[in-house]
Structures are given as structure tokens and as C-alpha cells.
Amino acid sequence: MGVLLKMIISLNNEPCEITASMLLSELLEKKGYTNACYAVTVNRCFVPRSEHSVTTLVEKDCVEIITPMQGG
């Protein structure tokens, strides 16, 4: 059995340890983002929902969850 490598990314501006080469979709599932009411940016770039399962995270990636809020 090989040892799973870990790495640190930023999730919503806080450090988050994840398995190396984790997919964005895996991170979202692990963190409980199962409803449709969010969007995601990685390193300030929008990642469409259709690409979550083909986006591999790398060390120091900055993942942010975007949600609705009040606006005028």
C-alpha cells in the first residue's frame, strides 16, 4: 500500500489539507457542497460545473465558493 500524499490548498481563504491530485469535484463533495446554489473559482478563474470533475487541484491552489447575496 502506497502512502497518500497530502498537499495544502486554500479554500475560501483558509488553508485546507487535501490528498494530492484531488479533483475539484471530490473536494466539493468532501466539503458538503451538494446543492446547486454555488459556483467555483480556482485561482480567481471561474470553473464551470461541467469542468469540476476534470479539474485536478495542485499545491497552493486557491479555491473559492461563490454564493448568492442581496444586491441592487
Next chain:
Amino acid sequence: MWQLAEKSLSSRFLLGTAQYPSLHILQEAILASQAGVITVSLKRQANSDTHKNAFWEAIKQLGCHLLPNTAGCHTAEDAIKTAEIARELFNTHWIKLEVIGDHYNLQPHPMELEKAAKALILKGFEVFPYCTDDLILCQRLVDSGCRILMPWASPIGSGKGLLNPYALETLRHRLPNTTLIVDAGIGKPSHAVQAMEMGFDGVLLNTAVSLAKHPVQMAKAFRDGIIAGRNAFEAGPMPERNVAHPSTSLLDTPFWHQEISA
């Protein structure tokens, strides 16, 4: 009914969702306004936030069309990114395009606004640009493919009403085939009436309702004012005159032939 982009709407009132005393009052104000379109925004989630978004839960059951904005953007690049996020988040290709050029009065940046509008239209968005009342800018936005323009009445949140009625009337006259919605600076229902009497197609406001002493009652007042203004425009106001003209015919009244004594 009237047509806003591809949607048929009964109300010409578009209402913002920010700065209400509570979510309950927000819901009640939206219902009282009978607005068919409400504006929304987007934010980065903090880790302390729960996954359940109370605001989203409160508005999604109201059945209004959503108009997401790009508030906080100062460049075309940021506005385009924000619009793409909003399209997925709210499942709409409508975007209220805000690109701010000045921090003091939140005046839109004309060049960045036009640049962003062009790019977003190419990406399939229905762009609702928040713009100034400058005729040339507005013509450029129309030339870029915008079917709807949202010129300000006065700076956002100022409540000053229509600072330059001449410019707004000129826009209406020069852009007869463009949907024009007054956005920003409306403070009182009389301001909304004034814009609608000019022939504007709709009014978008937020603070005038949310910061009113009684937001729900104020939402009703705006609802009625916007209807009154539109009715007046369609009815065609009488021409203004510089001299008095008796509304009662004086012919054959008992003393019609008497001279007026000095």
C-alpha cells in the same frame, strides 16, 4: 404586458434586494411591489458560513426573474468574469452590467462598460448596462448590441431623483427602439412617476424602498406610481401653456359680458 428582452412582464417595476431590515420584510416588499424582476449579487463564501443560504431560500420561492449584477467591478475583465459566474449560479443569461469608474459617486466607467458589454454580448448574455445619461455612450452601447439601457437618474443610493431630466428625455427621444430603464438615484415615487411620464419603459430601484421607514408600504407606493406614470405617458399629457386658459367656457354664463373693473 410588456416585453423585457425575451420575457413578457406585467410590472414595469424592477426591485433590488439589498439593505432590508430583515429577510421577511424583503419578501413582503417584493410581494407588495408586484415586481417581476429582482436584482441579486454574488459573494465569496466565508468558511464560517453555513451551506444553507437563507437569502437564496427566501427569494427562490417568489417566482421572480433574477437579474444578477456585477457590483464591485472596476474593470471590464472583472465584470466579464463575474457575469460568467452569475450565469451559472443563477441560471440566467441576464446580467446587470456595472463597471464603476469613480469611488465617490459610483459613476460608471464608460470605456470599460462598453468593452465589457461587447464581450458579454458575444458570449450570449443579455446585457443590462448601468450607465450614465450620456447620449453618445448610450448610442455606443446600442451599437454594441445592447437592447436595454439603464441610465442613472442620479448617483446610486443618493435618492436625489432625476438630476438631468433633459438628458433623460433626449435619450428617450433619440433611442425610441431601445428599452430604457431608469436605474439608480430614485428616492421617492414622484421621481419614478416623472421617469415613466417621459416614456421610460421601467424603473429599477432598491434603497428608496429598503431604507424607507416602512419598506412594504413604500414598495406599494412605487408600484402605484410606476403604473400611474406609464398610464399618463400612454394617455398623452396636455401641452403646457404660458398663459391661463379657463377650463369652464365663459360663453353664456350669467355675467360673461361684464367688463372686469380695474
